[in-house]
Amino acid sequence: MGHRYIGAKTRILGDILPAITDLVKPGGKVADLMCGTAAVSAALRQNGYSVIANDLMTYSYHHARVALLFTEVPKFEGTAGFVDEFLPTRAGNLFPLSPYERALMALENVPLTKGYFWREFSIAGSPKNSPAPRNYFSPENARRIDAIRTWIGRLASERCITSLERSLLLHDLIMGANDVANIAGTYGHYLSRLVGRAKDRLRLTPTQVPVAKDAGRHEVLQGYAEDVASRISCDVCYIDPPYMKRQYAANYHILETLAREDCPDAIGVSGLRPWRDQYSNFCTRTRIQDSFDCIFTKMNCRHFLISYSEDGLLSLSEMKALLTGHGAVTVRTFENKRFRSNNSELAPNLKEYLIHLHKR
Ligand SMILES: C[S@@+](CC[C@H](N)C(=O)[O-])C[C@H]1O[C@@H](n2cnc3c(N)ncnc32)[C@H](O)[C@@H]1O
Structure with missing residues (x-):
């Protein structure tokens, strides 16, 4: 299933990339300032740009590292002992597995444990701060997550994996957990009964790791856009x-x-x-202007391309008024699918805006 992320731009990369290319040709430097799933960062790298990816969230940091920083296929050289211990004996008999696939398969096969996820996020647990158990994962998947987390931590602390390999395994675990989470859309609530894929076994699926000989061309940051802005110089800054x-x-x-x-x-x-x-601050109407002002003022960049939507806290005319204080503004409009929880009655499509600010 992959990412279920509010505002992910995977489906409209075909609209965003040409707009960036109109402003700077491949080879230029582009910041993806609130990169989320890193879908835009990955596409930019693939199209020959030098990319600076940033987000507030730690999961985005790992997604972006996987999307941007591998310059060779991950070798998982230090995991031979772990793989010998946990890889099912028949695995890979038909087709040879890569060291990465072997490590992932061994990780999927470690003995289940009852830990934090089982206690806090499965119906069989007893949460520390709440009388009622929570139903985010089946008890078996919660135990599997506990076991996998423990082993990723152990492999890292025993230096059996590199820090980039650790990001890759965490990315894979996040994607696998997302697939079997018992939620309607986000993790704001769980569903009362286990439904659909939440009943399936959690799987760790190998990522098609993008690899290119472009060491040192990309950078991944984690922090508030308002804070990192002063550290960034680029040709175009994409803000979503x-x-x-x-x-x-x-x-x-x-x-x-x-x-x-x-x-x-x-x-x-x-x-x-x-x-x-x-x-x-971007989730609070009255704080958006100050945060944008801060970014535009601090960053060494002339072109900002901002994604926004008709569902936004600010209307298009409010956005335009806010940006016009910093330079010339033009807008493109197109259709995107709306992010909806399973039972939502909202219309399936919404208008997306791409707003170009040419800073004075
Ligand atoms: C609409 S999503 C971005 C989606 C992304 N373009 C993609 O394709 O997956 C908005 C992102 O902004 C991040 N964010 C919100 N406020 C931020 C801030 N002040 N600084 C940095 N990131 C922020 C959120 O964590 C979230 O990942």
């Missing part, structure tokens, strides 16, 4: 901010916990991690 009130840190708290490899207090019925340290 949240456009609704929904905070990503709250709605994707479980993915953040997988990415951070920690066991935070899970609070309330939904079991949210404390997330205020990743609060986004």
Whole structure:
């Protein structure tokens, strides 16, 4: 299934890339300032750009590292002992497996454990801060996640994997968990009964790791756009901010916990991690202007391309008024699919805007 992420631009890369190419030819430097799934960053790299990817969230950091930083196929050289211990004996008899596939298969096969995910996020657990168990994962998948997390941490601390290989395994675990999460759209709530793919076994599927001889051409940052802006010089800055009130840190708290490899207090019925340290101003109408002003003023860049939508907290005319203070503004409009939870009655399509600001 892959990413289920509010605002992911996978489907409209064909509209975004030509707009960037109109402003800077391949070879130029482009920032993807709120990169999310890193779909735009990956496409930019593939098209010959030098990319700076940034986001507030730790899972985005791992996605972006996987999309941008591999210059050779991952070797997983230090995992031979682990693979010998856990790879099913018949695996790879028909087709030879790569070291990465072997490591992933061994990881899928480690003995299940009852840990933090089982306790906090499965119906069989008993959460520390809530009387009712939560139903985000089947008890078996929660135990599998616990076991896989433990082993990724162990392989990293024993230096059996490189830091980039660790990002790749965390990316794979996040994608696998996403596939079997018992949710309607985001992790704001779980469903009362296990439905659909949530009943399936969690799988770790090998990523088609993009590899290119472009060492040192790309950079991955993690932080507030308002803060990192002063560290970035580029030809074009693509900005895809949240456009609704929904905070990503709250709605994707479980993915953040997988990415951070920690066991935070899970609070309330939904079991949210404390997330205020990743609060986004772009989800609050009255704070958007100051944050944009800060980015445009601090960054060494003349061209900003901003994605926004008709569902946004600001109307198109409000956005235009806000940007016009910084330079000349033009807008392209096209259709995209709306992000909807399973039972949503909203119309399937919505208008997307690509707004170009040519900074004075
Ligand atoms: C619409 S999504 C981006 C989707 C992305 N273009 C993709 O294709 O997956 C918005 C992203 O902005 C990030 N974000 C929100 N506020 C931010 C801020 N102040 N600085 C950096 N990133 C921020 C969120 O974490 C989220 O990943």
